[in-house]
Amino acid sequence: MEVTLEDVKNIAKTLKEYTDFDITEYSEKSLKRRIERITSEYRMNPVSIVHKIKTDNKFARKLINDITVNTTELFRDPPMWYSLRYDIYPKLKNHAKISIWHAGCSTGQEVYSNIILMNELDILDKAMIFATDINDEVIEKAKKGEYRYRLNFEYLNNFDLVINKHPLNYEINRGVSYKKYFDIDRRNDLLKIKEQYRRIPMFRVHDLIKGEQEFLTKFDIIFCRNVLIYFNFSLQKRILRMFRNNMNKGAYLILGYHESIIEPIELGFEKKSNYYVAI
Ligand SMILES: C[S@@+](CC[C@H](N)C(=O)[O-])C[C@H]1O[C@@H](n2cnc3c(N)ncnc32)[C@H](O)[C@@H]1O
Numbered sequence: 001m002e003v004t005l006e007d008v009k010n011i012a013k014t015l016k017e018y019t020d021f022d023i024t025e026y027s028e029k030s031l032k033r034r035i036e037r038i039t040s041e042y043r044m045n046p047v048s049i050v051h052k053i054k055t056d057n058k059f060a061r062k063l064i065n066d067i068t069v070n071t072t073e074l075f076r077d078p079p080m081w082y083s084l085r086y087d088i089y090p091k092l093k094n095h096a097k098i099s100i101w102h103a104g105c106s107t108g109q110e111v112y113s114n115i116i117l118m119n120e121l122d123i124l125d126k127a128m129i130f131a132t133d134i135n136d137e138v139i140e141k142a143k144k145g146e147y148r149y150r151l152n153f154e155y156l157n158n159f160d161l162v163i164n165k166h167p168l169n170y171e172i173n174r175g176v177s178y179k180k181y182f183d184i185d186r187r188n189d190l191l192k193i194k195e196q197y198r199r200i201p202m203f204r205v206h207d208l209i210k211g212e213q214e215f216l217t218k219f220d221i222i223f224c225r226n227v228l229i230y231f232n233f234s235l236q237k238r239i240l241r242m243f244r245n246n247m248n249k250g251a252y253l254i255l256g257y258h259e260s261i262i263e264p265i266e267l268g269f270e271k272k273s274n275y276y277v278a279i
Pocket of ligand 1: 070
C-alpha cells in the first residue's frame with residue numbers, strides 16, 4: 001500500500017506521544033519502506049495503525065520490532081575483523097580488562113564473531129561484553145545463539161577468511177574448524193553457538209535514543225555497525241557524543257562499512273583506516 005511521508009510522520013508522532021518509543025528522527029525514507037511493508041503484512045492502513053497504537057501497547061511493541069531492520073551476519077565485512085585481529089586487539093592485549101559494547105547487536109552474530117576471534121587470540125578471559133538492541137525479540141534470539149543452518153552456512157566462509165586466513169596470503173589453512181564453536185544439527189537446520197560462549201555476553205534490551213546515558217564502565221571498543229544509517233544526522237551526532245562520553249581515551253569505535261562520521265574531530269574521534277579512535 002502507498003504510504004505518504006505525512007502518514008510516516010503521524011505514526012512516529014503517535015508512537016512518541018503514546019509509548020516510550022521515539023522514531024521521529026529515524027530516516028524518513030527507510031521508515032516509509034518499512035511501514036509500506038507493514039501495512040500489507042498486517043493488512044492495515046496508516047490510519048488504523050495510528051488508532052491501534054493509541055489503544056494497544058503490545059501492538060506498539062510489535063510495530064517497533066517490525067520497523068527495525070535486523071539483517072546481520074557472522075563475521076560481516078571481513079576486512080573489519082582483520083583490523084580487529086591485526087591492529088586493534090594487539091594494542092589491547094596487555095589490558096587487564098577489555099570492555100566492549102555491541103550497540104544494536106540484532107540476533108547476536110556480530111557478538112559471537114567477536115567472542116570467537118577473542119578466543120582465538122587468547123584474550124577472551126579479559127572480555128566484558130555488553131550487547132544491546134531496542135528489539136526484545138532479537139535479544140531473546142541472541143541469548144539462544146541458535147540460527148538457521150542453511151541461512152548462515154554461507155557466512156561460515158567468512159569464519160574461514162577471518163580465523164583461518166591471513167589477509168596477505170591467498171591460501172586458507174583450515175586449522176580451526178567452525179565445529180569448535182558451533183553445534184550443528186543439519187536435519188533440523190540448526191547452527192547453535194556452544195554453551196560456554198553463549199554464557200559470556202550480557203544481552204539487554206536498550207534504546208540508544210533515550211537521552212544522555214552513562215554506563216558504569218568506560219568502554220575500550222564500541223561496535224555500532226549498520227545502525228546509525230537508519231537515523232538522521234542530528235540524532236547520529238547525539239548518539240556519537242553519548243558513545244564518546246562512555247569511552248576511554250584511545251578507545252575504538254567501529255561503524256558499518258557504509259557509515260562514517262562527518263565531523264569526527266568535533267565529536268572527539270579521529271579516523272583511522274576503517275575505524276575511529278576516541279581522542
Ligand atoms: C541492521 S541491524 C545491525 C546488526 C549488527 N550490528 C550488524 O551490523 O550486523 C540494526 C539493529 O539496530 C537496532 N536498532 C534500531 N534502532 C535502535 C535503537 N534506537 N536502539 C538500539 N538499537 C536499535 C535494530 O533493532 C537492529 O537489530
